[in-house]
Amino acid sequence: MIVQLIYKVVLQMSITGDQTYIKQMNKNLVLHSIRREAPLSRAQVSLSTGLNKGTVSSLVAELIDENLVYEIGPGKSSGGRRPVMLMFQNKAGASIGIDIGVNYISGVLTDLNGNVLEKKETALQNTNYRLVFAEIVKITEDLIAVAPATPYGVVGIGVGVPGIVDDHGNILLAPNLDWQDVRLKEEMEDYFQLPVTVENEANAGAYGEMTFGQGKDSDTMLFFSVGIGIGSGIIVDKSIFRGTKGFAGEVGHMSVEMNGAKCSCGNRGCWELYASEKAIENEAKNFYNEELRLEDLLKKADEKEAGAIRIFHGVGENLGIGIANMINVYNPDLVVIGNRIAKSKLWIENPLKRAVETRALPFHQQNVKIAFSEMNSDGIALGAAYLMVETFLA
Ligand SMILES: [Zn+2]
Incomplete structure (x- = not known):
């Protein structure tokens, strides 16, 4: 009897737990649809989420109470009374x-x-x-x-x-x-x-680029963050591809030079030694015999200094070589180059694209767009x- 009672209580608890969970899921669904498509009427939320109108109304009432959704004046009528439209309260926090x-x-x-x-x-x-x-x-x-x-x-x-x-x-x-x-x-x-x-x-x-930048309509996108090192954010089916433990995307440490220079990661010949801001700084130091930052070298290139332009061309080509490898592996529809290197687009874009054209497999090049982030380092x-x-x- 007692065992049965306990069983019943436990069962009851798990049903309540499930119901709370389902309600939360539905509420997220409603909020997500309003965030994505607002202004929306309650009827439109119901259509977009597949939830019935009663459920939508009560969940919307809760979201309004929680300051996450608000109502604006009536929208277009599809015959009857003009519906009140719902907006996401982006100023709630x-x-x-x-x-x-x-x-x-x-x-x-x-x-x-x-x-x-x-x-x-x-x-x-x-x-x-x-x-x-x-x-x-x-x-x-x-x-x-x-x-x-x-x-x-x-x-x-x-x-x-x-x-x-x-x-x-x-x-x-x-x-x-x-x-x-x-x-x-x-x-x-x-x-x-x-x-x-x-x-x-x-x-x-990559997440910033997918949400606010050029990746809005992309399904498979490679985002290369090129600063002192190179990292990548790999978007597959509109989600970040993380690998088993979340470590995926460390492309800066791909070996591109079998017996290359030693890298801070312990390996040799890593891509970022040849294709990043670090590579630009190293080349500049060798050539000019002084410590120059990316901005200093950009200034020289703008003044048509041949040495500076040559450095950018070389790094652009090296960047293109690694990107060609990644295009062959992932068959993306979009490649975005972001972070500080995007400032040197004028000088690296052509050699980079030429390297991809020469090296990536022809089939893989057919539907891929290569772009520089317009968000600079804000992304x-x-x-x-x-x-x-x-x-x-x-
Ligand atoms: Zn390395």
């Missing part, structure tokens, strides 16, 4: 995205639709973790300070890092920052008392901020 480069940190404050409200950037002279952490804190605090007063406030902080991040947000290895086993997520959550997501920067950039911070919004609304 704000999100912060931080992009940790090797030689800079940038941050954005956005609303819940990814509209940028404020931007900050600072140059990094040193990649010592404690110093970088202090800079992250400073930029984040500056952004929090100007966040508008909203019902949910700052919903969290998304961070993009050029390194290998595990599914708990721990940075296992960031060779170009010289970081190993860094618990950035934990430390930031303790400090700010806000949810934090840490993501590989190329994944964050990564924006992608990180928006990943945080998705986590908040999930």
